[in-house]
Amino acid sequence: MYNKGTIIPGLILFVLFVTFPIWANGLMTAGDLPKPELPPGGEKQCVMPAEYMRANHMQLLNEWRDNVLRDGNREILEIGGKKYPKGLQMACLQCHSEKEKFCDSCHTYAAVEPYCWDCHLTPKEAGSKEAIH
Amino acid sequence: MIEKTLKGKPAYWIWLAFLGMFMAIGAACYIRQYNYGLGMTGMSRDVSWGLYISQFTFLVGVAAGGVMLVLPYYIHNYKEFGRITILGEFLAIGSIVMCLLFIMADLGQPMRALNVVLHPTPNSMLFYDAIVLNGYLFLNILCGWVILTAEKKQVKPPKWIYFFVYLSIPFAVSIHTVTAMLYCGLPGRHFWLSAIIAPRFLASAFAAGPALIVVACLILKRVAGFDAGRKALNKIVTIIIYAALLNMFFVGLEFFVGFYSNIPGHKHALEYLFFGLEHHGHVYNNLVPFMWAFVILAFGSIAALSTRAAKENDFVLGMSCLALFVAFWLDKGVGFVLAGFVPSPLHEITEYYPTMNEIGVTLGVWATGFMVVTLLYKIAIGVEHEVEG
Amino acid sequence: MDKQRRKFLKIAGASVVAGIGAPAVIKLTSTPALASGHGTPPAHGEAPAHGHGSSEEEAPKGVRLGMVIDLRKLHAQPELMDNAIEACIEAHNIPQLSEEKIKQEVKWIWKMPFNNVFTDYSAYHVSKKVTEHPAVALCNHCDDPPCVRACPTQATFKSKVNGIVGMDFHRCIGCRFCMAACPYGARSFNWQDPRPYIKKYNPDFPSRMKGVVEKCNFCGERLALGKEPACVEACGGSGAIVFGDLNDPKSELRAILDKEFTIQRKPTLGTKPSVFYIV
Numbered sequence A: 001m002y003n004k005g006t007i008i009p010g011l012i013l014f015v016l017f018v019t020f021p022i023w024a025n026g027l028m029t030a031g032d033l034p035k036p037e038l039p040p041g042g043e044k045q046c047v048m049p050a051e052y053m054r055a056n057h058m059q060l061l062n063e064w065r066d067n068v069l070r071d072g073n074r075e076i077l078e079i080g081g082k083k084y085p086k087g088l089q090m091a092c093l094q095c096h097s098e099k100e101k102f103c104d105s106c107h108t109y110a111a112v113e114p115y116c117w118d119c120h121l122t123p124k125e126a127g128s129k130e131a132i133h
Numbered sequence B: 001m002i003e004k005t006l007k008g009k010p011a012y013w014i015w016l017a018f019l020g021m022f023m024a025i026g027a028a029c030y031i032r033q034y035n036y037g038l039g040m041t042g043m044s045r046d047v048s049w050g051l052y053i054s055q056f057t058f059l060v061g062v063a064a065g066g067v068m069l070v071l072p073y074y075i076h077n078y079k080e081f082g083r084i085t086i087l088g089e090f091l092a093i094g095s096i097v098m099c100l101l102f103i104m105a106d107l108g109q110p111m112r113a114l115n116v117v118l119h120p121t122p123n124s125m126l127f128y129d130a131i132v133l134n135g136y137l138f139l140n141i142l143c144g145w146v147i148l149t150a151e152k153k154q155v156k157p158p159k160w161i162y163f164f165v166y167l168s169i170p171f172a173v174s175i176h177t178v179t180a181m182l183y184c185g186l187p188g189r190h191f192w193l194s195a196i197i198a199p200r201f202l203a204s205a206f207a208a209g210p211a212l213i214v215v216a217c218l219i220l221k222r223v224a225g226f227d228a229g230r231k232a233l234n235k236i237v238t239i240i241i242y243a244a245l246l247n248m249f250f251v252g253l254e255f256f257v258g259f260y261s262n263i264p265g266h267k268h269a270l271e272y273l274f275f276g277l278e279h280h281g282h283v284y285n286n287l288v289p290f291m292w293a294f295v296i297l298a299f300g301s302i303a304a305l306s307t308r309a310a311k312e313n314d315f316v317l318g319m320s321c322l323a324l325f326v327a328f329w330l331d332k333g334v335g336f337v338l339a340g341f342v343p344s345p346l347h348e349i350t351e352y353y354p355t356m357n358e359i360g361v362t363l364g365v366w367a368t369g370f371m372v373v374t375l376l377y378k379i380a381i382g383v384e385h386e387v388e389g
Numbered sequence C: 001m002d003k004q005r006r007k008f009l010k011i012a013g014a015s016v017v018a019g020i021g022a023p024a025v026i027k028l029t030s031t032p033a034l035a036s037g038h039g040t041p042p043a044h045g046e047a048p049a050h051g052h053g054s055s056e057e058e059a060p061k062g063v064r065l066g067m068v069i070d071l072r073k074l075h076a077q078p079e080l081m082d083n084a085i086e087a088c089i090e091a092h093n094i095p096q097l098s099e100e101k102i103k104q105e106v107k108w109i110w111k112m113p114f115n116n117v118f119t120d121y122s123a124y125h126v127s128k129k130v131t132e133h134p135a136v137a138l139c140n141h142c143d144d145p146p147c148v149r150a151c152p153t154q155a156t157f158k159s160k161v162n163g164i165v166g167m168d169f170h171r172c173i174g175c176r177f178c179m180a181a182c183p184y185g186a187r188s189f190n191w192q193d194p195r196p197y198i199k200k201y202n203p204d205f206p207s208r209m210k211g212v213v214e215k216c217n218f219c220g221e222r223l224a225l226g227k228e229p230a231c232v233e234a235c236g237g238s239g240a241i242v243f244g245d246l247n248d249p250k251s252e253l254r255a256i257l258d259k260e261f262t263i264q265r266k267p268t269l270g271t272k273p274s275v276f277y278i279v
Helices: A004-018 A020-029 A050-070 A088-095 A103-110 A123-128 B002-006 B010-036 B051-065 B067-074 B079-083 B085-106 B125-153 B160-184 B197-224 B230-261 B264-274 B288-305 B308-312 B314-339 B356-388 C002-029 C071-076 C078-091 C099-104 C146-150 C177-181 C230-234 C252-259
Strands: A077-079 A082-084 B277-279 B282-284 C065-070 C109-113 C134-138 C156-158 C165-167 C241-245 C275-278
Touching: A004 A020, A050 A088, B002 B356, B010 B356, B051 B067, B051 B085, B051 B160, B051 B197, B051 B314, B051 B356, B067 B079, B067 B085, B067 B160, B067 B197, B067 B230, B079 B085, B079 B230, B085 B125, B085 B197, B085 B356, B125 B160, B125 B356, B160 B197, B197 B230, B197 B314, B197 B356, B230 B264, B230 B288, B230 B308, B230 B314, B264 B277, B264 B288, B264 B314, B288 B308, B288 B314, B308 B314, C065 C071, C065 C252, C071 C078, C071 C134, C071 C275, C078 C109, C078 C134, C078 C230, C146 C156, C146 C177, C230 C241, C241 C252
Parallel strands: C065 C275
Antiparallel strands: A077 A082, B277 B282, C065 C241, C109 C134, C156 C165
């Protein structure tokens, strides 16, 4: 192999550069695992077990969305004696009222930016321009 | 073959840098638009499509126009076009790239563009438009590349490629037909609701596309030592003249239907385009100069192309073709889409003026298209020179 | 082997063609060709029994929500129209754009002169009650909506449950084909982030994001809770706007339609609007 002196360091630099996001985050910015805060009202039960919600809440939300919006199926779920109308604002945020301390804690850590909040109002935002009812 | 793009005279690099500058401006403007929303443009609730979609519509025609070289060569065995069909195919690639970029620039939520594929909707004309545009892009890349490679190796192109060459002919017609169907199937938009739209689109495409190819050939003759041959150019001019006359005839038919039937809905948009439309004591006429420029340039260039001078003099030919291209750009790339929104469904008139940012994005996309065409032509001419030694 | 494969391909090809073709043929042949030949198209479910040839409209199926707007009552009490519009704005977090951005405004239900709302009706020597009072416009929730036909992603769709022409803001790509397709100008686009222009938030309803199209949804979210649409509720018991099922012969809506002479907007376009007006 000729030009060994330039090719090998060049390759090393290239690999380091391409993998920059991985080692930079791993070594420098990643902190402790996130600890989402549980509902301030002390509710212990969700529409599904915590295990399932942790892994699949996005699928469930998509399912609810299509049920409500597209299929006109707005059936209210009753789980453990509590009623949940399908909806992010109508169900989830009723207990998890602090999106900043619950949703964001993991989403920020995992660097995901769901577009839910472009439209759906968190209780905090809704309170910023109070409607008279 | 790509390496051909890496060697060139200083003028070549200056031209690329010039285009690159506009591409950079376009990108900067687009980032602004992406962050703020389409409110950065001059579009409105009443005129909900503007420069982007009108450029898209026109450029679909330029892309389809390339078939006017492919068809005589491959179907009618008109040998004179042998050297330039590749230019038609590569122009089509550049044009479709621009079309797709203009569509992306026009989307409110560009990140969701794939929803068109994820939720295919056969009742929407946009669904078919996406299919035929991408199909035509693919066919042109495939045919252009395979045939050019064969030429470079100085062998006959493989037989299977002819299937795709022939397939690209109906595809060329379909891209413009389906694009016309985006408009002519909408109830309540009288100007667009006309069965002549698709034929008219094709006629203007078969004039404007080849006109641009003639201009490109003349430029290549001067700067790249590539001579398409006068016989071929004069044949293209004949095609251009007939297609352009057909387009003007179709425009005239629209006038007849509107003004002889005297149905207000059929007249309004034409009045707005050519004479100004009075509404609540105000005359709305911001497109009138453009449309008369279209009429004068179109008839002027058709007349000029019919003269002996155009058959012999490169300058006359080039200027006439350029004038015709500009004329049909004014017709389809400015007037057609915008006038469809006048008057609004609630019979109000909103005039549209593009913003600087919007013009920046538009120029950027045009520059990108020209860049693609330049690079592809560089490759084609490079191969040509190599073969001829 | 080769023969079998060829046979399989033939059968597969033929069944694909049949599968695609058959529904289209059935749909085409069942179109009521002349149903709208006489001025008023039989838009509400029941067709005239003496249809021309075989051109009777299909029997009504399922629920088709609709509305009768009594302009006489709205003219008598002008505040009702304002209340209805205001109620809609509050219920749906509709942004109120400033004067210099008025060309990019968002509106679901709005006031407009009669001649703008009913462009097909001659404006020559028209009754004073029509010229002196505004009419009101909103999405017609057409039975055959051109916007739904145009949408490339089914982001706008007609509900099979109640006939509402709905919007799925999650799916809309913002191509604005529906805006070009709607003959009633009922659709608005979010040319920018609407939130700064929302006066008061209704915490029970989302806002929208930039780059999506929106329009009246017949208050689908309120209907689910057993409430009336916000505009209907705002008109109180005045009966200025009556809401109900067009396919239910026993509904109040149908009683009014049977009794009063009503008009629809641009009925000749064949969109079959579900909003009726008494002038």
